[in-house]
Amino acid sequence: MYEAPRVRFAPSPTGYFHVGGARTALFNWLFAKRFGGVFVLRIEDTDEARNRSEWIDGICSALQWLQITWDEGPYLQSERLDLYARAAQSLFDAGKAYYCDCQRSEIDERVKTAGLPPGYDGFCRDRGLEVAPGRALRFKVPKDGETVVDDLVRGRVAFDNGTIDDFVLVKGNRAPLFVLANVVDDLDMRITHVIRAEEHLPTTPKAILVYEALGQKAPQFAHVPVLVNEKRQKLSKRRDRVAVEDYKEMGFLPEAMENYLVLLGWSPGDDREFLTREQELELFSLDRVGHSPSFFDVTKMLHFNKHYISLLSPEDLLQAALPYLEACDFWDGSTEQRSSFLKLAPEICTRIGLLSEVPSMVDFIYQGQLKFDEAAFSSVASDKGSKDLLERSVEIFSSLDHFGREELEVACRAWAEESGLSLRKLQVPIRVAITGKKIGPPLFSAMEVLGSKACLSRLAELAHMLTEAD
């Protein structure tokens, strides 16, 4: 369908990696890979406020984390300035652009007194100004006709040239602006398809005009809908949680985030939601991209995360949870610790939504001095039967030949039977004694992993504490 397209993802370094950017990058990547094309990474750092190497590293590592790999780049626009300067010069020489020394305030004032709509009034268009410090280079937009964007997702969008101001190509300090650098680079990098957020649609006719002025053919455009917040506004750093890094830190798995993101504005056309990369590659197409903005819904993304976490092998869960474990003072990463973690892993991977929840599920195994959840402790303490239950449990468990989950369960069921208590009721104080909490992995598995010695002493200890409290 498309022959070896060349696409690019061209983020501007802002100090964090925006989820909307991640989605755009993903669509570009999928499109390129689907048709055997090339994915180029280009950093748009022409604005001096946006060029810091650690920000660029941040973009790269976030992309890598999401498994979005680039074939070329990262190219830095800040290192390609001469290219833009040459293009600007040729535009000026051809009479397609002119220098302007107007200050913003002057323009605003003129426009206001003339009762014109806000924007540039073309004051310098015919003044024949030469290049000089402080003078910006503006593009001479044709007065008549229209510029059409044949958008791959939106169809034909026409703009009246009369509504487009003479925009700035090069700043007074010689720095190129977005439209210029963007066009020059897309040309130089032989980009065939520009897949980007819809917010760029209104500036696309400007870009097309520049391509034409340069005597070149414009690439194909595809504008994908933006991501919005619950108030349906474009996601912004100020008011919304937009950094991919934040979600990584919260404990989202990259595959969960990627899978969630691909479904924002695109669908495979059937009821499938959990998709592998292979399936996405097989199914992705621009004409299945929707036209309306999507709400970035963390709750639904959490659902994907739960799913992918539940699929993790014990080893993979450990690996993924390591950063959270290592932040805990009880974790030393010893072989013993790892092996008991691995034993309990199958029980915890269906019980958490975020990797950051892992420590609270396993901490009881590693704490020398068990930390009790306050509410859990007081609910056990307030129940008069707790102490007897605990003392009795020590007797029962210490007589076991083998301290395994099955034996523990059999013993407890028999005990419940004879005492007339439900298994559910009976396990409450035991669970709190063992794990310090009311919720957690299945009790008998937890006990098996902890081992008989520690279990028995914790049981006795809590019983003792309740005695003292009396």
Added chain:
RNA sequence: GGCCCCAUCGUCUAGAGGCCUAGGACAUCACCCUCUCAAGGUGGAGACACGGGUUCAAAUCCCGUUGGGGCUGCCA
């Protein structure tokens, strides 16, 4: 203000004129399962913004209205 885009359950979406008394998923509610919590299972509630056309037939096509959003910078 001007230009542009958008419009199916609360949310993400399926739907490319009859298959739609509109399907799925998340969230939500109920029930089942159950050693806690999850997971899983079953079921419920829940949408074509409005008004005109076109057509034998419209969620699907056209026009308008309304609503939302984006752009309008010597940011990208």
